[in-house]
Amino acid sequence: MVVVMEERASEAQIEQVVSRLVEMGMDVHRSTGVTRTVLGAVGQGHPDPALIELLDGVHEVLRISEPYKLASRTFKPDNTVITVGDVRIGGDEVIVMAGPCSAESEKQVRTTAAAVRRAGAKIFRGGAFKPRSSPYSFQGLGEEGLRLLRDACNAENLQLVSEVMDASQIDVINKYSDIFQVGARNMQNFTLLRELGHVRKPVLLKRGISATIEEWLLSAEYVLSGGNTDVILCERGIRTFETATRNTLDIAAIPIVQKLSHLPVIVDPSHAMGRRDKVAPVARAAVAAGADGLLIEVHCDPDHALSDGAQSMFPSQFDRLMAELRIIAPAIGRSICLEPVARRGWGA
Amino acid sequence: MVVVMEERASEAQIEQVVSRLVEMGMDVHRSTGVTRTVLGAVGQGHPDPALIELLDGVHEVLRISEPYKLASRTFKPDNTVITVGDVRIGGDEVIVMAGPCSAESEKQVRTTAAAVRRAGAKIFRGGAFKPRSSPYSFQGLGEEGLRLLRDACNAENLQLVSEVMDASQIDVINKYSDIFQVGARNMQNFTLLRELGHVRKPVLLKRGISATIEEWLLSAEYVLSGGNTDVILCERGIRTFETATRNTLDIAAIPIVQKLSHLPVIVDPSHAMGRRDKVAPVARAAVAAGADGLLIEVHCDPDHALSDGAQSMFPSQFDRLMAELRIIAPAIGRSICLEPVARRGWGA
């Protein structure tokens, strides 16, 4: 914390600030300039800067950022590479996760899994618990949905990522899923994050729609501090004044996070856009910007999906996108599933 | 839902849209204009507008707002007045709720309760569970804190509002508190809201920092639809580009909500500002704008508070604010505790 005193601050005011900082457990360095005095305060405590700002003679308090430690590149200079089965997230390969919003039926799950696998996805996404904004909407199949998703992954050699809404669901999801997804609305559900610090599977942490990058990394820190070192960050758009898309995808978050942190960062273009015809341009942009992966909604029959149909791609659109991404990835020394799986879909 | 077709939309395209809407369970009215065709669709379903927007020939889909019913003034034209003990929220009197961020000790709770009561507050606020962004910060006293708060309320003839973080805490909080407070981060925790629809006590629902007024009313609808008709809305600032205050208090939300809904709406200036020296001007503004109440952090010794010290008012500041509010309220035909309690504080 750096405390900038007012130009006309008296010696007594400066001393009061110093003694308050010391009382809070901080070491204080004082620089007396021609126009102002500046106090640098360091220590183990995390005093609230506003408490110091209220003191007489204080012009402003500048907070030194990065209150996270374990998530920072200062703490761990090398990239974290997360291994899930035979998939490595954060390495040279750009990993694509794809699948439907929710598991709806065995046929829907199996058909979609086969389609995304054929196109080159390595991880299958799908939800089983869907608390929706309307109590009358489809609420998901629950554990039966998880079973369907797991079976499809086993058949197609895919890993599974599925959302956990609440700490009480951790056990059941842990039985089926390879990765725990934490949604944007739960990014600051500290009870849930603390519990996920104790599981032995990776956590995919979406950015909240009004969360700064610093707050997002602080939430990752919560998981890491519990002992779980495998956190995947996922940018999915922030809320701004622009309403032409559902959210504004913050494309610069990718290089920013990669500078600040060693954790892999992926992008979910489906939720940011809200409409399937805008997903491909933004997905290509994410890979070009250096994202470590993508999370994309694909449905075998999006027009009749029980949720998120408008933003789910048709399998044929997803095929075309994957072909485009294979051209883009080498521009930055990455690859995307160079050898797509030949003829191995469900029913083959 | 109103579907605006493109100027050059073909008859076949129009018919495809109509049949898709009918398939979704909607009745469709068609207006053929010189330049465009406009389709009005009404019905019981809530089809996703984006699904229609993706169809050929569609220029745009305009959503008719107010998907909430029970919360709307159309449904219930008269103001809802909520009775808690001898306090009526939403009536002519502006109700002030005040107290510390968290219960810390018996002395702190009792001293603060006495002070706010003397100044004219009718409801005591205080938290017992404090999941903080850092796992090393003060986490609240738990049930012991609730007991201290309850005792102080009993001694001072105050009602109690305390925050519920999670559905699992409902039972214990229900034993002590008169009102359940739902924090901004939980505004869209639909699991929690659904449970609170079944309790028999009022719910104070804070607006999320990135929630529109419509989303906030939809969250209230969740509680109302469970059978609990007593929801108090609480504006506490939204996140914008301006960083001079912690959040930007949306003062116009008060008249907007009062036009759209019959529910009482109050303001929390403490969290919006984040610093006690900005609380009074904004509190006065809220009452002048027509707020039904205020929720204010007051602490008997804010400089040594275990949480939110910088934004907690000193009792003497709160006294002065209450005096100012008593002058303002009559400008709009309201009152604020016209007969402050004479000499009845704790220890008197």
Place this chain on the structure above:
Amino acid sequence: MVVVMEERASEAQIEQVVSRLVEMGMDVHRSTGVTRTVLGAVGQGHPDPALIELLDGVHEVLRISEPYKLASRTFKPDNTVITVGDVRIGGDEVIVMAGPCSAESEKQVRTTAAAVRRAGAKIFRGGAFKPRSSPYSFQGLGEEGLRLLRDACNAENLQLVSEVMDASQIDVINKYSDIFQVGARNMQNFTLLRELGHVRKPVLLKRGISATIEEWLLSAEYVLSGGNTDVILCERGIRTFETATRNTLDIAAIPIVQKLSHLPVIVDPSHAMGRRDKVAPVARAAVAAGADGLLIEVHCDPDHALSDGAQSMFPSQFDRLMAELRIIAPAIGRSICLEPVARRGWGA
């Protein structure tokens, strides 16, 4: 500027930063802590912080705010009171400026001026040049409009505020108007601001819809640095994600500006809301929060106004608002035109 070095920054990196700062004309104070080195840099130059941030070993650069001097309370502790005719802006009296968006006809101007004068306004507002977003809309009456506005002010003993869109209009507006109004879109038109630094009349400077308070004060500095010490700041709402009102009025800007600056600050609730039925609550809030004045659109026949009709108040609504404000102002030791003008309107 305060430069925070990375924890692992080498001595050579620190020295490179120091020598770069010295090269830029800064004096550097060095604090070597256990974990980090912090460098305080002060001087006459205004080096771009980003240039330092790009250097190796730099964790972040914290900017000391308040690059404005003349506008700051540090420079001038006492409130600036601006005298326009017999009106004092920034003193104990809350000054209300009211009138139509544009001058349309002699009758409209005279009727409206008489009405606002009778209700207690001291300054008449009205525009003559109206470059609109559509080239087909009413563009204002030009100099003829200014003449009508001036005549009405003379008849009613009102002062006049009128908008200047461009430096080329300064001369003609100067002939008729007592105050130059600068619109939100021109807040950073530095060419215009520089010219207004040389005029001898007050400047009413609206905040841009995406301007921070700091940027707004910097724009005021531009005028002040030209020698014109009479700047009135006007908050009129910022752009946020909320669309229930046209803009989000930043009510906290009033106390914030009053702490940072000695200049008077007023509020324009008409443009922030965009609808007349929301103007009164927000106008009351502004006075309660401590605003030095209001700028309100009033029209003798708003339903047939050539511009801004929806946000213009009827004279009867304005009368009622003024009565409410007279109750509120004393709460903070202010008054509003305590002796309204008896029977002196145009045509009386």
Place this chain on the structure above:
Amino acid sequence: MVVVMEERASEAQIEQVVSRLVEMGMDVHRSTGVTRTVLGAVGQGHPDPALIELLDGVHEVLRISEPYKLASRTFKPDNTVITVGDVRIGGDEVIVMAGPCSAESEKQVRTTAAAVRRAGAKIFRGGAFKPRSSPYSFQGLGEEGLRLLRDACNAENLQLVSEVMDASQIDVINKYSDIFQVGARNMQNFTLLRELGHVRKPVLLKRGISATIEEWLLSAEYVLSGGNTDVILCERGIRTFETATRNTLDIAAIPIVQKLSHLPVIVDPSHAMGRRDKVAPVARAAVAAGADGLLIEVHCDPDHALSDGAQSMFPSQFDRLMAELRIIAPAIGRSICLEPVARRGWGA
């Protein structure tokens, strides 16, 4: 305009709305549903929706978007391709515009022009008039700067784009520059836009930092309606709550604009990021998303640039970026200057 009546609207209220719309010159279609009446209004007028919203019995007014005509794809389905010398903007080739913020000296201009030309840029950027936020900063070389920029373009076979700040500068810039650049702060300077509607050279129109895509297209309409059909749109970031970058680049604006309009759209990553180390990832993303071009700040010696040094790339960084872009462009069927100019730089 679509008017949605309240559920309990009376017949008299409906008739009042209809007659008010007719009075405003609109044709009205009425749809009477079971729950509500909906009125569709079309016509030549552009009545203010808020005027109708204020009428009794009106639930809300839905505005049919796209008040622009000439800029819309409905009006002109095929892409506009703008020819400047031998360069075609909006065709298959992605056009890169690069150069310094400002012309500073002959050597700086010539060296930078040669470097960007060698790397594959087709258009040179550079400013001559620089009204800065501080009156003490470098204000540009004026016409002498334009002459230097023109000479360098002639020597290197580059086209020139340079910023016009004010209508009074149009003549002098027209003598030297091939494209008029309009900065973000001037996006709604309608006086300037109207004048640029009459020039015979293309206009590069930057998006304002708080402008919606619709407002941006409306500003383009202003130029088009004056008879100038050559407008290039330029996304350069919007203001949001995130402060990790100077602005938030709205990557989705590219596909959105391409759907709504036939005009070419390019991206300026330098101003959005504010730091050169973030420019390349975002520039790659823009091309992958389908941008028709880029506008990038490059300086032969950025550490000593008189303005924007921190966000200006070194020529070597720009070379590498161009090599990456040449790999990405074919993914979407585009190319970037496939035959870079061999050995033709200044001084060679």
